[in-house]
Amino acid sequence: MPDELLYREGGSGEKMTEAESLALISQMIQSARDEHHENGRGWRTWGWILFIASAGTFLMLEYEVKGSYFLWNLALPVGIFFMVLAGLRRKKIRKNLTYAQELLDRIGLGFFASLLAMVVGVNVFFIFSTSEGGIDFWGFFYILYGFWMYIHGSALKFRPLVYGAILNWIAGIAMFGVPEMKYKMLIGAVAVLLGYLVPGYLLYFQSKRQKK
Amino acid sequence: MFKDLDPILHTPLRLAIVSLLISVKEAEFTFIKEKTNATAGNLSVQLNKLKDAGYIEISKQFKNNYPQTICSITHVGIKAFEEYVANLQTYLRVKK
Numbered sequence: 001m002p003d004e005l006l007y008r009e010g011g012s013g014e015k016m017t018e019a020e021s022l023a024l025i026s027q028m029i030q031s032a033r034d035e036h037h038e039n040g041r042g043w044r045t046w047g048w049i050l051f052i053a054s055a056g057t058f059l060m061l062e063y064e065v066k067g068s069y070f071l072w073n074l075a076l077p078v079g080i081f082f083m084v085l086a087g088l089r090r091k092k093i094r095k096n097l098t099y100a101q102e103l104l105d106r107i108g109l110g111f112f113a114s115l116l117a118m119v120v121g122v123n124v125f126f127i128f129s130t131s132e133g134g135i136d137f138w139g140f141f142y143i144l145y146g147f148w149m150y151i152h153g154s155a156l157k158f159r160p161l162v163y164g165a166i167l168n169w170i171a172g173i174a175m176f177g178v179p180e181m182k183y184k185m186l187i188g189a190v191a192v193l194l195g196y197l198v199p200g201y202l203l204y205f206q207s208k209r210q211k212k
Numbered sequence: 213m214f215k216d217l218d219p220i221l222h223t224p225l226r227l228a229i230v231s232l233l234i235s236v237k238e239a240e241f242t243f244i245k246e247k248t249n250a251t252a253g254n255l256s257v258q259l260n261k262l263k264d265a266g267y268i269e270i271s272k273q274f275k276n277n278y279p280q281t282i283c284s285i286t287h288v289g290i291k292a293f294e295e296y297v298a299n300l301q302t303y304l305r306v307k308k
Contacts, residue, residue, distance in 0.1 A: 018303045019304070025227065028232045
């Protein structure tokens with residue numbers, strides 16, 4: 001595309017042909033889309049953290065070092081610390097925000113909040129559980145639902161769904177600490193009532209009002 | 213020939229600005245300047261014309277003690293842009 005199409009000084013009164021207009025639109029849209037700030041920092045940060053946690057745990061198990069899994073407990077807070085730092089830095093240098101980047105930021109936040117809830121939940125289980133069997137799975141579902149609700153709530157800018165997501169993450173963690181099935185179900189019922197049904201009905205009434 | 217085309221959009225720089233803003237959620241003044249190769253003075257004038265027409269929103273804030281101008285397209289701007297493109301296509305007899 002010729003550069004002179006892009007910009008003509010004093011462009012408020014000049015005429016363009018139809019083809020020039022379309023070419024300019026296409027050029028600008030492409031130019032904005034090509035502009036992204038992905039430099040792989042997140043992948044590199046997490047890559048090293050997870051690699052050190054995996055390889056370190058292997059070595060600790062191999063040489064029977066006590067407290068073999070502490071690296072995994074360390075991995076998440078360290079990773080989140082670096083990601084928050086990187087996020088703040090990126091915000092400082094960012095000159096534009098594409099729709100794709102905005103959505104990726106939201107998904108990233110929801111994903112890491114879910115991951116954190118799972119790690120906390122698993123630790124809660126091992127601290128409080130008296131059962132001899134394997135880890136209970138119920139909490140994982142609620143945490144995963146929290147992720148889904150958070151993405152919807154933040155994309156729609158609908159706060160009740162975001163609060164519902166937080167409630168489901170907390171409920172998921174709590175389920176790991178409650179041994180009795182009936183109480184797990186009670187926590188689940190409260191999380192669904194306040195986290196799903198209340199925002200669902202609020203959305204329903206909102207759409208009804210908009211139709212009127 | 214172009215009498216039906218929106219005069220606010222049918223100029224190179226303003227059309228370039230709106231085409232950029234339609235693709236992003238928001239953009240800094242320096243980003244638009246860089247992409248359009250416009251001078252700061254002319255860009256400022258054209259941005260204000262678009263703002264007065266209700267096509268874009270301009271907010272000013274401070275980042276690291278430096279003033280920063282953030283621009284984003286409004287619903288009115290999106291509608292006007294879509295209409296402009298549809299009219300262009302009609303002129304060019306391009307089928308959607």
